[in-house]
Amino acid sequence: xxxxxxxxxxxxxxxxxxxxxxxxxxxxxxxxxxxxxxxxxxxxxxxxxxxxxxxxxxxxxxxxxxxxxxxxxxxxxxxxxxxxxxxxxxxxxxxxxxxxxxxxxxxxxxxxxxxxxxxxxxxxxxxxxxxxxxxxxxxxxxxxxxxxxxxxxxxxxxxxxxxxxxxxxxxxxxxxxxxxxxxxxxxxxxxxxxxxxxxxxxxxxxxxxxxxxxxxxxxxxxxxxxxxxxxxxxxxxxxxxxxxxxxxxxxxxxxxxxxxxxxxxxxxxxxxxxxxxxxxxxxxxxxx
Amino acid sequence: xxxxxxxxxxxxxxxxxxxxxxxxxxxxxxxxxxxxxxxxxxxxxxxxxxxxxxxxxxxxxxxxxxxxxxxxxxxxxxxxxxxxxxxxxxxxxxxxxxxxxxxxxxxxxxxxxxxxxxxxxxxxxxxxxxxxxxxxxxxxxxxxxxxxxxxxxxxxxxxxxxxxxxxxxxxxxxxxxxxxxxxxxxxxxxxxxxxxxxxxxxxxxxxxxxxxxxxxxxxxxxxxxxxxxxxxxxxxxxxxxxxxxxxxxxxxxxxxxxxxxxxxxxxxxxxxxxxxxxxxxxxxxxxxxxxxxxxxxxxxxxxxxxxxxxxxxxxxxxxxxxxxxxxxxxxxxxxxxxxxxxxxxxxxxxxxxxxxxxxxxxxxxxxxxxxxxxxxxxxxxxxxxxxxxxxxxxxxxxxxxxxxxxxxxxxxxxxxxxxxxxxxxxxxxxxxxxxxxxxxxxxxxxxxxxxxxxxxxxxxxxxxxxxxxxxxxxxxxxxxxxxxxxxxxxxxx
Numbered sequence: 001x002x003x004x005x006x007x008x009x010x011x012x013x014x015x016x017x018x019x020x021x022x023x024x025x026x027x028x029x030x031x032x033x034x035x036x037x038x039x040x041x042x043x044x045x046x047x048x049x050x051x052x053x054x055x056x057x058x059x060x061x062x063x064x065x066x067x068x069x070x071x072x073x074x075x076x077x078x079x080x081x082x083x084x085x086x087x088x089x090x091x092x093x094x095x096x097x098x099x100x101x102x103x104x105x106x107x108x109x110x111x112x113x114x115x116x117x118x119x120x121x122x123x124x125x126x127x128x129x130x131x132x133x134x135x136x137x138x139x140x141x142x143x144x145x146x147x148x149x150x151x152x153x154x155x156x157x158x159x160x161x162x163x164x165x166x167x168x169x170x171x172x173x174x175x176x177x178x179x180x181x182x183x184x185x186x187x188x189x190x191x192x193x194x195x196x197x198x199x200x201x202x203x204x205x206x207x208x209x210x211x212x213x214x215x216x217x218x219x220x221x222x223x224x225x226x227x228x229x230x231x232x233x234x235x236x237x238x239x240x241x242x243x244x245x246x247x248x249x250x251x252x253x254x255x256x257x258x259x260x261x262x263x264x265x266x267x268x269x270x271x272x273x274x275x276x277x278x279x280x281x282x283x284x285x286x287x288x
Numbered sequence: 289x290x291x292x293x294x295x296x297x298x299x300x301x302x303x304x305x306x307x308x309x310x311x312x313x314x315x316x317x318x319x320x321x322x323x324x325x326x327x328x329x330x331x332x333x334x335x336x337x338x339x340x341x342x343x344x345x346x347x348x349x350x351x352x353x354x355x356x357x358x359x360x361x362x363x364x365x366x367x368x369x370x371x372x373x374x375x376x377x378x379x380x381x382x383x384x385x386x387x388x389x390x391x392x393x394x395x396x397x398x399x400x401x402x403x404x405x406x407x408x409x410x411x412x413x414x415x416x417x418x419x420x421x422x423x424x425x426x427x428x429x430x431x432x433x434x435x436x437x438x439x440x441x442x443x444x445x446x447x448x449x450x451x452x453x454x455x456x457x458x459x460x461x462x463x464x465x466x467x468x469x470x471x472x473x474x475x476x477x478x479x480x481x482x483x484x485x486x487x488x489x490x491x492x493x494x495x496x497x498x499x500x501x502x503x504x505x506x507x508x509x510x511x512x513x514x515x516x517x518x519x520x521x522x523x524x525x526x527x528x529x530x531x532x533x534x535x536x537x538x539x540x541x542x543x544x545x546x547x548x549x550x551x552x553x554x555x556x557x558x559x560x561x562x563x564x565x566x567x568x569x570x571x572x573x574x575x576x577x578x579x580x581x582x583x584x585x586x587x588x589x590x591x592x593x594x595x596x597x598x599x600x601x602x603x604x605x606x607x608x609x610x611x612x613x614x615x616x617x618x619x620x621x622x623x624x625x626x627x628x629x630x631x632x633x634x635x636x637x638x639x640x641x642x643x644x645x646x647x648x649x650x651x652x653x654x655x656x657x658x659x660x661x662x663x664x665x666x667x668x669x670x671x672x673x674x675x676x677x678x679x680x681x682x683x684x685x686x687x688x689x690x691x692x693x694x695x696x697x698x699x700x701x702x703x704x705x706x707x708x709x710x711x712x713x714x715x716x717x718x719x720x721x722x723x724x725x726x727x728x729x730x731x732x733x734x735x736x737x738x739x740x741x742x743x744x745x746x747x748x749x750x751x752x753x754x755x756x757x758x759x760x761x762x763x764x765x766x767x768x769x770x771x772x773x774x775x776x777x778x779x780x781x
Binding site for chain 2: 178
């Protein structure tokens with residue numbers, strides 16, 4: 001499933017993440033944790049460079065330019081989602097995010113969504129970090145904004161199926177529970193699904209083509225299962241940020257699904273001839 | 289300019305602000321009962337919840353009753369009546385504060401330390417009278433799970449099979465169900481919630497010889513950390529204010545299904561605001577609330593109030609709650625011989641390991657439209673202190689004719705201009721609304737150029753009426769710039 005578009009959808013993703021962060025800081029009045037942002041991004045980039053250098057023996061500058069898009073996206077996800085008052089927790093989260101990509105691999109594909117793994121590790125192991133599901137509010141404008149921007153990014157990498165399967169399943173289950181069974185009014189349900197956190201997760205995290213199953217059918221089954229488990233944990237166990245946790249635990253299943261449903265692996269359309277097959281070259285060096 | 293902090297004065301009557309709360313009142317007659325204002329103490333550790341509810345009650349007070357949805361059938365030992373003073377204590381301690389600074393005269397270095405006493409206006413208790421009720425009932429699918437007399441209250445815990453039965457039961461027992469209450473009864477019943485119905489026992493009330501209703505404290509185990517406000521909206525007249533005082537052993541409490549916003553803090557405001565600080569804060573809150581789309585949780589205070597922490601506020605406007613207050617507020621892990629939960633499952637000493645107490649004060653102003661869901665919360669490890677704090681600065685007095693004094697007057701003029709701008713930005717009200725306070729104010733400085741009344745006139749003349757309402761526009765342009773940059777980048781690549 002190689003993208004036929006001329007250029008990399010990750011530029012879009014980066015731009016939109018920057019817009020979301022600016023929106024949060026300027027209009028939602030988040031307290032700007034500049035130290036955190038610097039720690040996330042600096043740690044992420046430095047570690048990525050170091051790992052690339054060790055594995056690929058590439059010049060630092062070249063690596064920084066070619067390899068920085070994905071890691072920047074992961075670090076911006078951390079900026080958007082993870083809250084902490086300690087810079088060392090930021091360093092840890094960014095380190096797990098980057099190293100997770102290099103350590104947990106199966107057949108040349110990293111298993112975990114990097115930022116989801118970093119977030120879960122920071123929240124679970126440090127007890128000094130948390131996720132704020134309420135930080136986005138449920139503004140309808142924001143709702144449409146994220147959907148539109150998300151659609152652009154996702155369609156560019158042709159994996160709309162994961163986002164839609166997840167979101168529709170989750171929304172359908174919530175609708176069945178809240179409106180059909182419990183009988184809450186409609187605005188109760190709308191408040192539940194129009195939260196920025198859920199939409200960001202759907203369009204910018206679970207949709208990551210590198211960590212989703214390769215086969216379309218497998219992807220849809222996988223996304224729907226995540227939605228079902230997340231719904232159960234949210235509704236009956238009152239776990240906040242359940243989708244992220246479920247995603248991390250659902251990712252070891254992906255290699256299994258890839259075995260069952262054979263399909264061509266996703267590759268980012270890269271913009272440099274030198275770096276045309278980063279995954280393969282990486283794979284080789286690991287096998288050595 | 290050298291400044292010296294000399295005094296801390298205080299604060300606020302939250303008087304024009306109103307509190308509201310999580311149950312609804314059902315009246316026996318069309319008494320036009322409204323609940324507008326309330327305060328709740330939430331204590332949460334593990335799955336254990338202690339909720340203390342205190343309502344100022346308005347309307348025809350002889351028809352008082354209250355219904356609160358609860359997740360479990362409460363035992364008698366789980367229900368207490370507490371002294372209302374705890375609410376005053378917490379409100380005084382955590383209310384938004386005004387801080388005073390004094391400029392030193394640059395022409396001669398005198399040190400006149402002055403200390404003024406702080407005063408805090410508390411929340412008034414309201415008179416409430418009550419009547420008894422007939423316990424007649426027929427089979428409507430409504431079951432009285434428990435029936436207790438606690439303090440001056442008769443308490444029933446009901447479970448129901450469907451909302452019509454419950455409605456009929458309540459109506460049959462002489463309660464008037466407010467319009468709009470039905471839409472939430474069904475979801476609550478289907479969520480397997482019980483209904484905690486409170487009325488006042490007149491005989492017990494007479495024995496107490498007081499004229500107010502004491503707060504009720506309930507304890508229960510539930511993984512759900514929430515506050516049911518939807519029932520309370522049923523008979524609400526417009527917007528309702530709710531102050532939540534939350535205690536945890538870990539850190540701040542924040543709302544998970546509405547946005548959390550910090551109150552603007554640390555702002556320099558004009559000296560004359562001192563005359564009417566509570567009006568200032570009321571305007572400030574309303575303005576922020578409108579700016580933030582009217583559906584958010586506003587943080588007003590957050591502090592580590594553990595008994596072992598010596599600095600419980602900075603500056604303090606009232607005495608910090610002591611260990612006894614905290615225990616009374618329901619902070620059960622501070623109690624050494626804590627036995628109230630001895631008969632609940634998993635009762636071991638896990639919960640008494642910590643001596644930490646973290647306090648958050650959240651202010652909600654809600655209505656049916658902006659708050660379709662009950663409030664859901666989470667405990668975060670965020671231990672950062674926060675206070676809503678506003679600063680006024682007294683000018684230097686005496687002879688300011690030296691060089692440094694002249695520079696000081698220039699600085700002062702600019703500072704005061706900024707203060708006036710800040711005041712408008714914070715409250716969204718034109719400075720001219722402060723005309724009376726400015727006229728009343730002893731400006732403490734005689735130089736015509738720097739007194740507020742001169743600057744006020746000047747600012748009125750300069751006021752071009754430019755309003756900053758382009759938040760959406762700015763976002764849009766940001767997106768456009770980003771998009772354009774991206775396109776350009778694409779071409780370069």
